[in-house]
Structure formats: structure tokens, C-alpha cells
Amino acid sequence: MIKWVVLVVFLACAAYVHFRGRVRLRLTRQITDHSTFMAPLNVLLYACSGVPNGRYVGVERFPELAPLRERWQEIREEALALRAAQQIKSSDRHNDVGFNSFFRRGWKRFYLKWYDDAHPSARELCPRTTELLRAIPTVKAAMFAELPPGGELRRHRDPYAGSLRYHLGLVTPGDDRCYIEVDGERYSWRDGEAVMFDETYIHRAENTTEHDRIILFCDIERPMRWRWATALNRFVARNFVAAASSPNTDADRTGGLNRAFGYFYKLRQPAKRLREWNKHVYYIVKFGVIGALAWLLFRP
Known part of the structure; x- marks a missing residue:
């Protein structure tokens, strides 16, 4: 009897995740999508969320992030230095399970931190940015993300609802042809401007301009209405999401999921x-x- 109750609850949560929002994955893809297996936990987090469950969330709800916008030009300097040194790049070792499929269409990254302290390579190459991030505990993960001309991220949703996604424009075309679309609603990046959205809605990105786009990309802990929900969210992040840590260089730690992914691939x-x-x-x-x-x- 218990297993049937579990099955009904799981199917109800999976259906909610599938029909949430205006844009949906094909049913054949949704069945095996990571978000389906995480559906019961995600539905609980949506119910306990301390911010509205919408496509975009006002950045003003997170005043602790203000120093990032105020010092965006300093952050951009370090990002530009990394690009010049060709350190913002794709992975060539199948050790980035979370973003492996993105590399085929031009997307590149340089990790600053991943549910832990800053990567050693980031502390060495981006001291000002990592210092800023260290002072904001709600920033759980951060990277510089590059989308070159012609780059594209196809429709997808992230599997875990315990965070919200923050983008700060650093080097952008300033053109509406370079955009992210969250559940059908577009946002075009601009230098020094920030946006926050729920990455568990289906989203995609495209750069059809002739200019590069580099942003500061962060996972921000989703605020919860109750302490027990916050504790649950942090437990999952610390013990499971952190295992997807991917290195920039051999000096950085590779999480257990990414070590296993090399064999699974x-x-x-x-x-x-x-x-x-x-x-x-x-x-x-x-x-x-x-x-x-x-x-x-x-x-x-």
C-alpha cells in the first residue's frame, strides 16, 4: 500500500512540474529529465519558498547582492583578463555533468565557486571577485559564463529548485538579439544590469549578434519561510549538489558526481x-x- 501512495505522490509532483509554466518539454523528454526525478522535493521547496514562485524574481529582494552591481566594472576587468588568457573555456574531460551538453554549442565557463569556498584557481586569478563573493553567504555557486556570436543554449530546466539564478551583465552586445528566454519571456543582457530568475522553468539562450557576451552567473540560495525548510535545502545542497563541482585546472577539486560522470559518459x-x-x-x-x-x- 505504501509504495502505491509513494507512486501517486511522485506522479502528481511530476505532473505539476511538467505543466508548470507556459512552455513544456516534450513528454518523451520530460519522462527522463532530471527535474522529473527531483519533482517531489522541488514541489516541497516551491511550497516553502520565501519569494514568489514566478519566472523572474525582483533583484531588489536580495539587497546583499548590491555590492556585485556596484563593483561590476572591477568584476568585468577580471573576466576580460581571463578571456584574454583563454581561461573561460569548455571542459575537455567530461567532468562537468551539469553543463556538459552546453559546450557543443559554444557556451564556455570559468568557475569561481561551487557550493563551497572559491576554487583555488579562482582565488589566484580573480582575487577581487572571489573576495566579493565570499562576503555574500547566499551565493552558493558562481562562474563567468561566455556565449560567443552564434552561441546557443537549447531549451532545458535545471533539476533542483533550492536556488535562484542571478545574471550580471559584464560584456554584452547591448542588443535584443542576445537574450535569455524564461518560460517564453525574454530578457536581453546589458552591461552592469542584473536579473534574477527561477531556473527550474524551461529556459533557453541565444546570441545571434556579432559580439561576445560574458556574464557573472550565480546560484543564490532560495529563501524559505521556515527554518526546517532552510535546513533541508542546505542539507541537499551540501551533500548532493556540491558533488557536481567541476575544476578549472588540476588544482581544483572535482566532485564525486563528476568523477563518476567520466565513466558514465x-x-x-x-x-x-x-x-x-x-x-x-x-x-x-x-x-x-x-x-x-x-x-x-x-x-x-
Whole structure:
């Protein structure tokens, strides 16, 4: 009886996540999307959220972030120095499970911190920015993110609702053809201007201009209405999200998830080749395996 109650609750939460907002993933993709497996926890976090559950959240609700906007030009100087040294780059070792698919379409990054203290490489190369971030405990992760001309991030949603996404424009085209679209609503970056949004809504980004775009990209802890919810959020972040830490250099720590991802990626290669050969066969096998696992879990 208990397992059926669990199944009904899980399916109800997964349905809520799928139908939340105006833009949705294809059902075949949503079934295996990370956000589906995180749905029960995310629905609980939405219910406990201390800020409105909307596509965009007013930056003014987070006054502790004001120093970042006030000193954005200093931050930009360090970002430009990194770009000149070709340190804002994609991963070439399959050790960035959270953003691995983005690299194929031009997106690049340099991690400043990831649910921990600053990366050693960031402290060395970006001392002013890491000092600013260290003084703001609600910033759980941060990086410089570059989207070059022609770069694109296809529709996706992040799996965990325990944070909100903050973007601060550093080097932008200042053009509406360079934008992020959250649940169908567009925002175009501008130098020195910030935006906050809920990354668990489906979003995408595109730069069809002839100019580069670099932003300060941060995960900000989602405020909660109750202390127990804050404690739960921090426990999950500390013990699970932190395991997705990805290095800039060999001096930086690689989280457990990313160490495992290197091996998992090799196992995915036969599946990718199968999909390239015949998508119909790929999906039959994929959902057949999912169905078999569900039957094993819930058989009488």
C-alpha cells in the first residue's frame, strides 16, 4: 500500500512540474529529465519558498547582492583578463555533468565557486571577485559564463529548485538579439544590469549578434519561510549538489558526481550510436528499460 501512495505522490509532483509554466518539454523528454526525478522535493521547496514562485524574481529582494552591481566594472576587468588568457573555456574531460551538453554549442565557463569556498584557481586569478563573493553567504555557486556570436543554449530546466539564478551583465552586445528566454519571456543582457530568475522553468539562450557576451552567473540560495525548510535545502545542497563541482585546472577539486560522470559518459556512447542509427529503436529500448524497472519496483 505504501509504495502505491509513494507512486501517486511522485506522479502528481511530476505532473505539476511538467505543466508548470507556459512552455513544456516534450513528454518523451520530460519522462527522463532530471527535474522529473527531483519533482517531489522541488514541489516541497516551491511550497516553502520565501519569494514568489514566478519566472523572474525582483533583484531588489536580495539587497546583499548590491555590492556585485556596484563593483561590476572591477568584476568585468577580471573576466576580460581571463578571456584574454583563454581561461573561460569548455571542459575537455567530461567532468562537468551539469553543463556538459552546453559546450557543443559554444557556451564556455570559468568557475569561481561551487557550493563551497572559491576554487583555488579562482582565488589566484580573480582575487577581487572571489573576495566579493565570499562576503555574500547566499551565493552558493558562481562562474563567468561566455556565449560567443552564434552561441546557443537549447531549451532545458535545471533539476533542483533550492536556488535562484542571478545574471550580471559584464560584456554584452547591448542588443535584443542576445537574450535569455524564461518560460517564453525574454530578457536581453546589458552591461552592469542584473536579473534574477527561477531556473527550474524551461529556459533557453541565444546570441545571434556579432559580439561576445560574458556574464557573472550565480546560484543564490532560495529563501524559505521556515527554518526546517532552510535546513533541508542546505542539507541537499551540501551533500548532493556540491558533488557536481567541476575544476578549472588540476588544482581544483572535482566532485564525486563528476568523477563518476567520466565513466558514465563512456557507457553512454553505445546508446548515442544507437540513437544516431535509428531513433525509433533507441526510444523503444530506452522506455522498455524504464518500464521494466517500474514493473520490478511495483509488481505484486
